[in-house]
Amino acid sequence: MRRIRILTRWLLYIIGGFIFLLACLWGYVAYVSRINPPAVSVSDKETLQWKRADHPDHFYTIGNNWLRKSASGLFEMYVEGDAFERGVANGKLSRELLVQQEDYFSNQIRKMIPSDFYLHFLKYVIGWFNRHLDQYVIDEYKREIYGISESASNEYKYIGTNYQRILNYHAAHDIGHALQNMALVGCTSFATWDGASADSSLIIGRNFDFYVSDDFAKNKIILFENPAEGYKFMSVTWGGFIGVVSGMNEKGLTVTINAAKSRIPPGSATPVSLVAREILQYAANIQQAIAIAHKRTMFVSESFLIGSAADHKAVIIEKTPDTMDVYDPQSNHILCANHYQSKILVGSESNVEQMRESSSAYRYKRLEELMEQQRVNTVQKTVEILRDRKGLGNTDIGWGNEKALNQLISHHAIVFEPEKRRVWVSTAPWQLGEFVAYDLNKVFKLPALRKNHEIYDSSLTIPADPFLLTDSFHRFEKYRMLKNRMHDGLEIDPDSLIADNPQFYHSYVLAGDYCIKKSAYRQALEYYEEALTKEIATKPEENYIKGKIDEIRKILNKK
Numbered sequence: 001m002r003r004i005r006i007l008t009r010w011l012l013y014i015i016g017g018f019i020f021l022l023a024c025l026w027g028y029v030a031y032v033s034r035i036n037p038p039a040v041s042v043s044d045k046e047t048l049q050w051k052r053a054d055h056p057d058h059f060y061t062i063g064n065n066w067l068r069k070s071a072s073g074l075f076e077m078y079v080e081g082d083a084f085e086r087g088v089a090n091g092k093l094s095r096e097l098l099v100q101q102e103d104y105f106s107n108q109i110r111k112m113i114p115s116d117f118y119l120h121f122l123k124y125v126i127g128w129f130n131r132h133l134d135q136y137v138i139d140e141y142k143r144e145i146y147g148i149s150e151s152a153s154n155e156y157k158y159i160g161t162n163y164q165r166i167l168n169y170h171a172a173h174d175i176g177h178a179l180q181n182m183a184l185v186g187c188t189s190f191a192t193w194d195g196a197s198a199d200s201s202l203i204i205g206r207n208f209d210f211y212v213s214d215d216f217a218k219n220k221i222i223l224f225e226n227p228a229e230g231y232k233f234m235s236v237t238w239g240g241f242i243g244v245v246s247g248m249n250e251k252g253l254t255v256t257i258n259a260a261k262s263r264i265p266p267g268s269a270t271p272v273s274l275v276a277r278e279i280l281q282y283a284a285n286i287q288q289a290i291a292i293a294h295k296r297t298m299f300v301s302e303s304f305l306i307g308s309a310a311d312h313k314a315v316i317i318e319k320t321p322d323t324m325d326v327y328d329p330q331s332n333h334i335l336c337a338n339h340y341q342s343k344i345l346v347g348s349e350s351n352v353e354q355m356r357e358s359s360s361a362y363r364y365k366r367l368e369e370l371m372e373q374q375r376v377n378t379v380q381k382t383v384e385i386l387r388d389r390k391g392l393g394n395t396d397i398g399w400g401n402e403k404a405l406n407q408l409i410s411h412h413a414i415v416f417e418p419e420k421r422r423v424w425v426s427t428a429p430w431q432l433g434e435f436v437a438y439d440l441n442k443v444f445k446l447p448a449l450r451k452n453h454e455i456y457d458s459s460l461t462i463p464a465d466p467f468l469l470t471d472s473f474h475r476f477e478k479y480r481m482l483k484n485r486m487h488d489g490l491e492i493d494p495d496s497l498i499a500d501n502p503q504f505y506h507s508y509v510l511a512g513d514y515c516i517k518k519s520a521y522r523q524a525l526e527y528y529e530e531a532l533t534k535e536i537a538t539k540p541e542e543n544y545i546k547g548k549i550d551e552i553r554k555i556l557n558k559k
Helices: 002-033 042-049 083-093 095-112 116-129 139-149 162-169 172-180 272-282 286-295 349-357 360-374 379-386 471-487 494-500 505-517 521-531 539-558
Strands: 053-055 059-062 065-069 075-081 188-192 203-208 221-227 233-237 246-249 253-259 302-308 313-319 324-327 333-336 412-417 422-426 435-439
Touching: 042 083, 059 083, 065 083, 075 083, 083 095, 083 139, 083 221, 095 162, 139 162, 139 272, 172 272, 188 253, 188 302, 188 360, 188 379, 203 253, 203 302, 203 379, 233 272, 246 272, 246 412, 253 272, 272 286, 272 302, 286 302, 286 313, 286 324, 302 333, 313 333, 333 360, 349 360, 349 539, 360 379, 379 412, 379 422, 471 494, 471 505, 494 505, 494 521, 505 521, 505 539, 521 539
Parallel strands: 075 221
Antiparallel strands: 053 059, 059 065, 065 075, 188 203, 188 333, 203 412, 221 233, 233 246, 246 253, 253 302, 302 313, 313 324, 412 422, 422 435
């Protein structure tokens, strides 16, 4: 008995010691991962007392700064001044959008990770991963983010301070891309000039195929920023985000980003979107853009398609955490998917694997095919290419296939005419709605907006895609509704998934997954086998299907 008591006592000591060490570890991680906001002057902090004037019809002003909701469904915002002033104005003007965007993002994370334990664990993992993030962000952008964060919701303080959260969200794309080694973006972009364009002008188009959720893509903001230092610029963004994924500055320099295959990094560095932002704000030509990209360290691999009115051409800056090269085709056009093309990086092991296993090379070939069919490019033809839903040879590969240029998930599509300072931005849904045009020469000459009125050029609007009025589109909407019901754990008819999108391999995969959960193995096997006859987007997905087939056959052989 005494021996049992001794053993019990030692066991309690061990358990207590383990709990103590674990608590110390969590405390240490929490301490080192806490990021304090940058210092700002007393006069700067006075801007926190600014009051927003609320006018009818979603129109808000603070001094010369304003936010309005266009009839197009897009929000338009103008901010000016030094970094903290711009951030404060941005946050106060877009407060509701900022709060909603964090709600949407958090709701999607909770859907993906419903366990509170794993959510808290993830918080510490990301905190540890990003513990040095602020060291890689220039002071100007830290102050701007700090200004915005003062308008953020206090509901998520259990995750981190408002400043820490908004800063970390700028690295969300990079973290998801790096830790999952997969792109949440499968973007495609291209540019034409000289003989490849009908009027010889530089034309650039891109799909930003970044998908978090339908809600996340609801409130897009066309931001017009007039910084105290650098060039005025526009970008397509969302509440609380100062990074750039698509944008053009007053000098006619454009930046768009395309993810490439990355290895898992040891820690954070400069978020890709903030490198793109710095290029847009401070570069007037390609050489200046290259110089900025060269001096920043990133922790994921990315391609930056840079268009330049000054140089009358476009190039791609290809950058990894430890290497950078520039792809210049020495031609009158350039294409970009999600793999590298430069001399240094094209033959790298990760790039070869990316081309072999992802949808990138296929989309690139389809883009080549479409551009050859168009012969000479125009803005209208650029939009038509960005909206293309077919596979190679105009084959039907199903609506939503990652191998299509238009995957029907796009956050936005955009077209630039840098030499004319014109930009067209898509409206919902995806890139199928109207493309509305902004003339930056006119927008940046506008006096402070005192009355609410449209600022886009309606004479240049490109009509919505007629596909929206077809039965095929309505069936695709029904397919997405069924897919969402299935993901929410609700009952569906798997045959309906097939009927509404019969050429899409993923319809059969979803139907097979649903049947496996219902132990309907023979029916699941038929769905998976049919999926293999369709155009599958990636090698990992093909391997998944084959693995499920092997798994089912083993189950059936035991019966």
